[in-house]
Amino acid sequence: PFEWYRKMRSENPVYREDNNVYIFKYRDVTAVLDDYRTFSSQFRDLMAPEMRRQLDELSSPSILILDPPKHTKLRNLVSRAFTPMKIASYEPEIRKITNALLDVVDGRSTFDIVKALTYPLPVLVISKILGVPDRDMEKFKEWSDNLVRVLGFGVDMDTEREMAQYFSGLIDERKHSLSDDLISLLIRAEVDGEHLTRQEIIGFSILLLAAGNETTTNLLSNAIVTFSEHPGSFERLREERSLIPTAIEEVLRYRSPVQSTRRLVKREGRIGDMKVEPGDFIFVYLQSANRDEDVFPNSEEFIIDRKENRHVAFGEGIHFCLGAPLARLEARVAMEELTKRYGDIRAVHVSPEDRVDSFIMYGYRRLEVQAS
Ligand code: HEM
Known part of the structure; x- marks a missing residue:
C-alpha cells in the first residue's frame, strides 16, 4: 500500500468519492483526530x-466508539485500572510467558514465528491480566479472531453474545472475591462516586480482546520482517539492547499495525480546502501520515535509531491508544528475549499470501524464520 499512499500524498492528499473522504497528510490526519467535535467516533449511531438495541443490551459501546462526554467519563474510569504503572508491573509475567513460548521451539533452526510467538503472546498476556483461567484460552483466541475478522464491516452477533455471557459470569465470580486482576480493578474503579456498570465492563473487556491482540501480533511480526529486510538490525539490537524501544517506535512508524481509522462527520467543517458535512465518512490513513515527507526526513526509509519520531501509529487526541504502554512493553520484552537467545533471526520467503488480508491491519498470518 505504501506506493499508493505516496502517490495520494503528492497528487490527492484530500480525496473525495461521494460521501467518503480519504486523507493522507500528517497535518490533516492529526487535525481530524484532534477535533472530536466535528469528527465523531460514534459508529453505533x-x-x-x-x-443497535440488541447489541446495547449485551454490552455498552466501548470508549473507542464514543464521543465526549460519555467517552471522557468512561475513559477516566477504565484508566484507573489500566495505568502505565499497573501495566509496568506485568513485565515479569510477560517475560515468563515469552520464554515459555520460545522454549517450545528451542533448538529448531526454522519455525513459524507467528505461530510460535507473535500470535500467542498477546492473547496469553491479556488473559493473564484479565484473570481468565488457562482452560478458557482457546475460546479466547477464537473470539478475538472472530472480532478482528468483522472489524470495520459490522458485528459478529454470536461472538458478541457468547463473550458477553462469559464476561458476565466472570464479573459475578469476581464480585464475590475481589483480587487484583483487571476485572476486579474495573469493578472497584470509581470516579466521583461513579462506578462502571456491568455492560460497561463487558464492553471494555471485549474491546481489549479486539483492539489489543492482533495489533500487537502484527507489531511483532512487522518488526521481524523489517529487521530482516535491513540486515544487521538484529545484531545491532543484540549488542545494544537499550536501542530496542527506539527501534520498535520506528517499526510502528514504518510498518504500522493499524493502517487507518475512520470518523463520521457530525457538523460542517473543513479539511484543508475540502468542505465536509454531516454524513461524510473520513478515512484517516495513519500509515500515510507516518510516511509523510513533510514531517519525517527520509520518510520512506527505515532508520533504526531515528531521533524525532512523532508517529501516529497509536492514534492521536482523546482516543490515543490506551494499550500503548502494554504493546510497547510486550514488544520490548519479546525483542530482548529473542536477542538473548539468538545470534540472528531472519524471515525467509515472505510472500504476499502470508500477509493479513485486510486494508485496516498490516501484518502476517505466518512467517517462516531462520534462527541461528
Ligand atoms: C485505541 C493502535 C495495542 C487498547 C487505539 C487507536 C489506535 C490503536 C490507532 C485509536 C483508534 C482511533 O482513534 O480510531 C494500536 C496498536 C497497537 C495497539 C498499533 C499495538 C501495536 C493495544 C493494546 C490494547 C489496546 C495491547 C489493550 C490491551 C486500546 C483501547 C483503545 C485503543 C482501549 C481505545 C481508546 C479510546 O478510544 O479512548 N489503538 N493499539 N491497544 N487501543 Fe490500541
Missing part, C-alpha cells in the same frame, strides 16, 4: 435501530 449508524446501525439499524433493532440491531
Whole structure:
C-alpha cells in the first residue's frame, strides 16, 4: 500500500468519492483526530435501530466508539485500572510467558514465528491480566479472531453474545472475591462516586480482546520482517539492547499495525480546502501520515535509531491508544528475549499470501524464520 499512499500524498492528499473522504497528510490526519467535535467516533449511531438495541443490551459501546462526554467519563474510569504503572508491573509475567513460548521451539533452526510467538503472546498476556483461567484460552483466541475478522464491516452477533455471557459470569465470580486482576480493578474503579456498570465492563473487556491482540501480533511480526529486510538490525539490537524501544517506535512508524481509522462527520467543517458535512465518512490513513515527507526526513526509509519520531501509529487526541504502554512493553520484552537467545533471526520467503488480508491491519498470518 505504501506506493499508493505516496502517490495520494503528492497528487490527492484530500480525496473525495461521494460521501467518503480519504486523507493522507500528517497535518490533516492529526487535525481530524484532534477535533472530536466535528469528527465523531460514534459508529453505533449508524446501525439499524433493532440491531443497535440488541447489541446495547449485551454490552455498552466501548470508549473507542464514543464521543465526549460519555467517552471522557468512561475513559477516566477504565484508566484507573489500566495505568502505565499497573501495566509496568506485568513485565515479569510477560517475560515468563515469552520464554515459555520460545522454549517450545528451542533448538529448531526454522519455525513459524507467528505461530510460535507473535500470535500467542498477546492473547496469553491479556488473559493473564484479565484473570481468565488457562482452560478458557482457546475460546479466547477464537473470539478475538472472530472480532478482528468483522472489524470495520459490522458485528459478529454470536461472538458478541457468547463473550458477553462469559464476561458476565466472570464479573459475578469476581464480585464475590475481589483480587487484583483487571476485572476486579474495573469493578472497584470509581470516579466521583461513579462506578462502571456491568455492560460497561463487558464492553471494555471485549474491546481489549479486539483492539489489543492482533495489533500487537502484527507489531511483532512487522518488526521481524523489517529487521530482516535491513540486515544487521538484529545484531545491532543484540549488542545494544537499550536501542530496542527506539527501534520498535520506528517499526510502528514504518510498518504500522493499524493502517487507518475512520470518523463520521457530525457538523460542517473543513479539511484543508475540502468542505465536509454531516454524513461524510473520513478515512484517516495513519500509515500515510507516518510516511509523510513533510514531517519525517527520509520518510520512506527505515532508520533504526531515528531521533524525532512523532508517529501516529497509536492514534492521536482523546482516543490515543490506551494499550500503548502494554504493546510497547510486550514488544520490548519479546525483542530482548529473542536477542538473548539468538545470534540472528531472519524471515525467509515472505510472500504476499502470508500477509493479513485486510486494508485496516498490516501484518502476517505466518512467517517462516531462520534462527541461528
Ligand atoms: C485505541 C493502535 C495495542 C487498547 C487505539 C487507536 C489506535 C490503536 C490507532 C485509536 C483508534 C482511533 O482513534 O480510531 C494500536 C496498536 C497497537 C495497539 C498499533 C499495538 C501495536 C493495544 C493494546 C490494547 C489496546 C495491547 C489493550 C490491551 C486500546 C483501547 C483503545 C485503543 C482501549 C481505545 C481508546 C479510546 O478510544 O479512548 N489503538 N493499539 N491497544 N487501543 Fe490500541
